[in-house]
Amino acid sequence: MSETSSASSTFLPKHGKSEEIDTQDGNSIIPISLNEGVSSKLLQKMVHDALVWCSLHGLVVGDKNNQRSGKVPGVGIVHAPIALLPMSFAQRHFLQACELTPIFNELVDRVSLDGNFLQDSLSRTKKVDAFTSRLLDIHSKMLETNKKEEIRLGLHRSDYMLDAQSKDLLQIELNTISCSFPGLSCLVSEFHRYLLNHYGGDLKLDSTRVPENMASTRYAEALAKAWKEYNNARAVIMIVVQTEERNMYDQHWLCSILKEKYGVMTIQKTLAEIATEGRLQPDGTLLINDQVVAVIYFRAGYTPNDYPSESEWSARLLMEQSTAIKCPSISYHLAGTKKIQQELAKPNVLERFLDDKDDVTKLRKCFAGLWSLDDSKIMKDVMERPELFVLKPQREGGGNNIYGDDVKQMLLKLQKEGSEELAAYILMQRIFPTESPAFLVQDGILHEEHVISELGIYGAYLRNKDKVIVNEQCGYLTRTKVSSSNEGGVVAGFAVLDSVYLT
CATH class of the missing domain: 3.30.1490.50 (Glutathione synthase lid domain)
Structure with a gap:
C-alpha cells in the first residue's frame, strides 16, 4: 500500500531490455551486459527453476488478463513478479530499520489514544477531503460515546529508501491498515535462499546473507493471540476484503497458518456483505450470519473506492461500534495518515507521545x-x-x-x-536512492533493468489495557522497480517482489 519515490534525474536510467527465455532448445537470447559474471546459460537455468519454484510453493497472484482471477480462488494463477536475485543492502541499515519498528508500534498506539490530536491535526483536511472527513466522523462518534478499545492490535509496515546523497535510511511512510505481502514476501526470501544454495557457488553469493523472513508466521501469531485475548473459543477472525483481489493468495497464507497452527477459523467478507449480514448484540458482540467475530483484520477499507455506497460506511461504523478487536481501529487508521506523519515530524511533537529521548532521536534520524x-x-x-x-x-x-x-x-x-x-x-x-542493475521476472519473461528498491519492515503490536503482549519486528518486504517509474505497485505491474542480501 505504498508508493515509492523515483530515482533522481541525475541517475539517468539505461534502456532496459527484455527477451523471453527459450527453454526448448537451450538457446538463450538474454542480454547480460548488466552482469558480466552471469552467463546466459546459467540465467536460463535459474529462470526455469524460478518459475517452477513459484508454482510449487504458492508464490502466485491472480492473472490480470483473466476476469475471474480476482474473484475465484485457483482460477487464472500466475507467478508473482519477482527479482531473480536479491538486492544488495547494507546490514547496518537493515538492522536500523528493524530496531525502529517497536518504537513506531508504540508511537502509533499512543497517538491513537489522543483523540484531540487526531481531530485537530486533520481538521483542515476534513474540510476538503470527503474520505478523510467520513473517517473522522466515525472517530468522533466513538469519542462521543467514550468507547474504549481495551484490546488494541496493530499490524504495521514502515517503508524506507536509502538516500544516495546523504547515505541515510529515510522513511517514506508508515502503514497502519492493509499492509500487503506478509505471505508472499516470506516466499521470495525463501526462494532466493533456495536459488543461492543451488547456484551461489557460480555467482559467488552466500545464501545465509538473505535474512530469514517470518512475516506471515508472526502476523498470524499476533492475530491468534488477539483472538485468544477476546476469549471466545467459537469466535472467528474476519478478514475484510475487496470484491476483486488478485493478491488473495497473500491473504490465504495467513488464513492457512491460523487454521493449521492455531485452530482459528477465518471468514472473508466485503464491506457490502458485512452491511447485509452483520448485526450487533446488546453487549456489542458482532455477529456475521450468527458467527461471533473476535478480530477484524482489514485488507480493504483504505480507499474511497471501497465505499461505493452508504452501505459500506454503515458496515465500517457497525464494526467500530462492536467489541470485536479491530486491526486497525479507526484511531489506528487515522494515526497512519500522511497528515499525521507530517505533524509528528514537527519539532517537539514526538516528545508529546514518547518519553525516551533516545527513541525520539532514532525516529527523527529516519524522517525525510x-x-x-x-x-x-x-x-x-x-x-x-x-x-x-x-x-x-x-x-x-x-x-x-x-x-x-x-x-x-x-x-x-x-x-x-x-x-x-x-x-x-x-x-x-x-528520496533519490542509488540505482543498480537487476534481473526481473514478469509473466515468465526475464527483463534486464536498472532499478531502485524500497524496504518495508513489518511490525506487530498487541496490548490489553496496561499489558503489552506483543511489540516486535515481524519480517520484511522488498519491492524493486525500474528506476524511471514513479509507480511502485507489484500487483499493478510496476514493481516486483524482492529480498535483501546483507552486505
Missing part, C-alpha cells in the same frame, strides 16, 4: 523532509525545483502521489481554488 503547504518559504523552493519534492494526498493504495513538474502545476491549480484546498495534501522530500 515533510512540510505543510502553508509554509511560504518551502513553496518558493518547490516552484523553483519541483523535481525535489513529492506531493501526497491523504490516500493509500498507490497511484496517488504527484512528481516532477506535475507538483508545480498541481500547486498552482490548488492555489487558484483557494488555500483550503492545499490542506488535502502534504509535501515531502523526494
